[in-house]
Amino acid sequence: MKHLSIGLIAIANLAITSALEAQQPDWSDYYAFEKIALPEKVDHQIGGLTTLSDGRIAACFNSGEVQIYDPKDQSWTEFAHGLMTPLGILEEPGGSLLVMQWTELTRLSDTDSDGKADFYETVFDDFGVTGNYHEFAYGPARDSEGNLYIALNVASNNGGVFKQVRGPWSPVGLDKKHMDEDNGRSIDDEYKKEAGRMYSRVPYRGWVIKITPDGKAEPFASGFRSPDGIAIDEDDNLWVTDNQGDWKGTSPLYHVEKDGFYGHPASLTWKEGWTRNPLDVSVEELQAMRTREAALFPYGDMANSPTQPIPTIDPEKFGLPEGELLIGDMNQPNLIRYLGEEVGGVLQGAVIPFLLTPELGIGNHRFTFTPDGDLLIGKIHQKWAGDEGLVKVVWNHQPLFLVEKVHLLENGFEITFNAPLGDEVPEWTISRHTYTYHGEYGSPKVDEAEVKITAATVSDDRKSVRITLPEIKGNYLYNLTVQKAVDSESRPLMGDSIYYFVNTPASEQAAP
Numbered sequence: 001m002k003h004l005s006i007g008l009i010a011i012a013n014l015a016i017t018s019a020l021e022a023q024q025p026d027w028s029d030y031y032a033f034e035k036i037a038l039p040e041k042v043d044h045q046i047g048g049l050t051t052l053s054d055g056r057i058a059a060c061f062n063s064g065e066v067q068i069y070d071p072k073d074q075s076w077t078e079f080a081h082g083l084m085t086p087l088g089i090l091e092e093p094g095g096s097l098l099v100m101q102w103t104e105l106t107r108l109s110d111t112d113s114d115g116k117a118d119f120y121e122t123v124f125d126d127f128g129v130t131g132n133y134h135e136f137a138y139g140p141a142r143d144s145e146g147n148l149y150i151a152l153n154v155a156s157n158n159g160g161v162f163k164q165v166r167g168p169w170s171p172v173g174l175d176k177k178h179m180d181e182d183n184g185r186s187i188d189d190e191y192k193k194e195a196g197r198m199y200s201r202v203p204y205r206g207w208v209i210k211i212t213p214d215g216k217a218e219p220f221a222s223g224f225r226s227p228d229g230i231a232i233d234e235d236d237n238l239w240v241t242d243n244q245g246d247w248k249g250t251s252p253l254y255h256v257e258k259d260g261f262y263g264h265p266a267s268l269t270w271k272e273g274w275t276r277n278p279l280d281v282s283v284e285e286l287q288a289m290r291t292r293e294a295a296l297f298p299y300g301d302m303a304n305s306p307t308q309p310i311p312t313i314d315p316e317k318f319g320l321p322e323g324e325l326l327i328g329d330m331n332q333p334n335l336i337r338y339l340g341e342e343v344g345g346v347l348q349g350a351v352i353p354f355l356l357t358p359e360l361g362i363g364n365h366r367f368t369f370t371p372d373g374d375l376l377i378g379k380i381h382q383k384w385a386g387d388e389g390l391v392k393v394v395w396n397h398q399p400l401f402l403v404e405k406v407h408l409l410e411n412g413f414e415i416t417f418n419a420p421l422g423d424e425v426p427e428w429t430i431s432r433h434t435y436t437y438h439g440e441y442g443s444p445k446v447d448e449a450e451v452k453i454t455a456a457t458v459s460d461d462r463k464s465v466r467i468t469l470p471e472i473k474g475n476y477l478y479n480l481t482v483q484k485a486v487d488s489e490s491r492p493l494m495g496d497s498i499y500y501f502v503n504t505p506a507s508e509q510a511a512p
Contacts, residue, residue, distance in 0.1 A: 025492040027357045030319065030398050036376075036390040039067055039076045044388040046378025048089030048099065049366040057368065059378060059390065060086035060099055066108060066117070071370065080108045080117040088139045088150075088230075088366075100139045100150055103129050103166070105211070124211050127152055128167030128202020131181070133159045134226070135205060141232045146213040149220065149238060151227035154198040154206040154266045160187050167202040170269045172277050176201075196279055197246040197441065198225055199266050206267025208240060208256055222271060223262030223290060228365075229327065231309040237347070241306040241327060244299050247286075249435030249443030251306050252293035253327065253338060255347040260291040263437070279439075287437055294347045295338055296435070296477050296501040297329070299442060302351060304331035305385070309338070310367040317373025319395040321404055321418070326354065328364035328377070331385045333357060335364060337495065339406050344504040350406040352495040355393065363387030401491040406480075406498055410506045412468040413480060415498070419487040420462035426485040426493075428456055428467060432476045451478070462488070474505045 038044050043063035050058050057069040058079065066080040066089065079097070088100040096109040097117070104125035108117035129135060132155035139150035155161070160181035169176060174195040179187055187195050200206045203219075208227070210220040225248055229241035238256040242248055247264045254262050261268070265278035265286055297303035307328035312320045320326070325338040334356035340349035363379035363386030370376060375393040380386050405416040433448035455468040467480070478500045485493035 025494055027355050027494065028359060030396060030400050030494070031355060032394045032396065033359045034392045034394065036069070036392055037074070038390055039065075039078075042067065044390075045380040045382065045386075046366055046388070046390060047085065047087040047380060049368045049376060049378040049390075050089050050091055050097075051368045051370055051376075052091050053095070055371045057370070057376060058089055058091065058097060060089045062086075062380065062382070066097065066099060068115075077115060079110070079115070080120070085136065087136060087228075090140050090142060090148075098123065098140055098148070100137050102135070102137060105140060105148070105150060123148075123215070124150070124209070124217055126167075126217055127204050127209065128165065130155055130165045130202055131162030132156060134198070136226070136228070138228055139230050140211075141230045141238065143232050143236045143238070148211040149208055149230060149232070150211070151208045151224060151230045151240060152205050153226050154200045154224070154264065156198055157187050157192045157195045161201070165202055170201045172269055172275070173199065173201060173279075194279075196266055197439065198264065200269050204267070204270045206264055207270065208238075210258075219270065219272075220258055221256050221260045221262065222267040223260070223264045224267065225264045226305075229306055229308040231311070231325070233311045233325065234323065239294075239309045239325060241309060243305045244442050246439050246441050247437070249437060250299040251297045251303055253295040253297070253306070253309070253325075253351075254291070255294040255340075257291070261289050263290045283438060290437075292346075292475070292503045293501060294340060294503065295349055295351050296499070297327075297336065297351060298445075298477060298479070298499055301479075301497075302332070302334075302353065302499060303327070303329035303336060305329060306336070307365045308367055310369070313369050313373060317395070318369065318375065319397070319400055320354070320402070326367065326375075327351075328367060329362075330365065330381075331362055333360045333362055335360070339403070341405075341407060343408055343506055344508045346504045348408075348501055348503040350403075350498050350500040352403055352498055354495060356495070360393075361387050361391070399491070400494050401485075401487040401489075402494055403498060406500055408472070408500065408502065408506045409466070409468075411470075411472060412466065413478070413500065414464055414466045415480070416464040417487070417493075418463075419489070419491075421458060421465075422486045422488050422490060424484055424486065425456075425458070426465070427483045428453060428465075429481050429483075430467070430469065430478060432473065432478045434476050447476075472502055472505050472507070474502050474508075477501050 042061040045062035048060040064083040084102040105123040107121040109119040134156035136153040140148040226243035309325040327336040365380040366378040407414040430451040433445040435443040480498040
């Protein structure tokens with residue numbers, strides 16, 4: 001989550017809105033946006049959202065309540081209260097709810113079947129808490145074997161820590177006496193650099209933690225800064241989004257695997273056997289250690305602060321191909337489609353805008369599909385950029401013309417559509433750029449350049465285009481933009497900018 005002034009947000013949103021109105025097809029031709037009325041006596045920021053097995057919706061609110069929404073009569077009932085900044089919710093097979101709050105993963109159970117939780121059980125709290133304002137906690141996500149995964153923010157040197165903290169305090173780094181808050185005072189400017197822009201002085205800030213069904217926990221992966229989105233897809237892949245900032249040149253999507261290091265060094269303090277100050281480790285050594293991104297969201301163009309990924313559902317219900325990921329963002333009025341593929345044993349792929357319209361609004365934080373196939377979006381701002389409320393997105397079952405697949409070739413890309421192209425030949429422009437991996441806050445676009453297209457060949461069935469380039473460079477983000485793309489029914493292409501991050505070039509594909 002990024003801190004922007006209200007004036008800057010307004011100017012940015014006005015610019016985005018003007019650009020959208022001038023350039024984009026009308027998503028409202030296919031989807032309707034409906035606001036759902038929320039209970040009056042709660043903070044209308046939504047930290048967690050899930051569809052229950054009986055079709056009702058559970059939402060957790062920033063003021064600490066869990067409320068249940070019944071779509072049949074559009075009513076809300078309180079299930080639980082008194083939680084601290086809950087930022088994720090999940091139903092268990094027995095009907096209890098798991099909520100990730102600031103200090104613990106909590107099970108909420110209704111043991112007397114009166115519709116209200118009467119038993120609050122700590123599932124997991126074996127991680128550190130300093131009181132720093134930036135120590136959010138996210139999740140849980142659950143895999144097919146019942147394992148749970150949660151993600152923990154690092155702390156920010158824009159704030160200090162409480163004199164009493166939970167968990168062991170790492171002696172590696174700035175002396176704690178310079179970090180203790182005194183009546184809300186942050187770390188003094190003279191000590192901020194020594195503290196680190198983002199820091200992890202209690203376990204396991206900057207980590208994803210795995211919790212087995214029998215309650216055993218293990219540090220699973222490290223290197224995260226502000227991993228506000230965590231999800232498991234149907235193939236048990238674990239996906240995590242992170243937010244642009246120090247050591248994150250732009251916001252990434254990660255395919256997370258055990259023992260992976262995803263770039264932010266502060267978390268290394270809690271790596272087994274680690275003894276050095278992460279601030280003393282060279283960029284070259286960190287670069288060699290880190291696992292690369294599965295996708296990059298170009299900052300300002302696609303997403304500023306990405307949020308929850310959610311797998312897409314039956315295309316007959318929502319209109320998108322099943323098996324993709326949809327991803328939200330705090331700052332921009334769009335969702336994002338992720339079309340992945342495996343290249344050289346690595347998952348990577350393309351991001352494409354979806355529902356890119358001012359009608360959607362910003363602050364798109366948590367998502368769930370209803371049994372009818374509607375998408376519910378819970379919004380939040382946490383005093384940064386964003387919004388609040390609950391929006392329902394309903395597809396009108398009119399067919400859309402979409403990019404269905406983006407495949408990396410040794411010397412270009414093959415783009416496949418869900419319907420044949422019309423007679424007019426689309427016009428393509430391609431550019432590429434990269435980002436600097438460093439401790440500075442974000443990165444400008446580096447080595448940005450247009451790429452010459454040597455050939456663009458339409459397939460015989462007119463459902464794909466093969467674009468040939470002089471070369472493909474690894475660690476570059478390619479932007480493929482198309483104009484005048486319509487299908488054989490004259491429907492415009494919805495989502496005409498494709499951003500493919502070449503983590504591993506196709507030339508490095510392992511031989512069979």
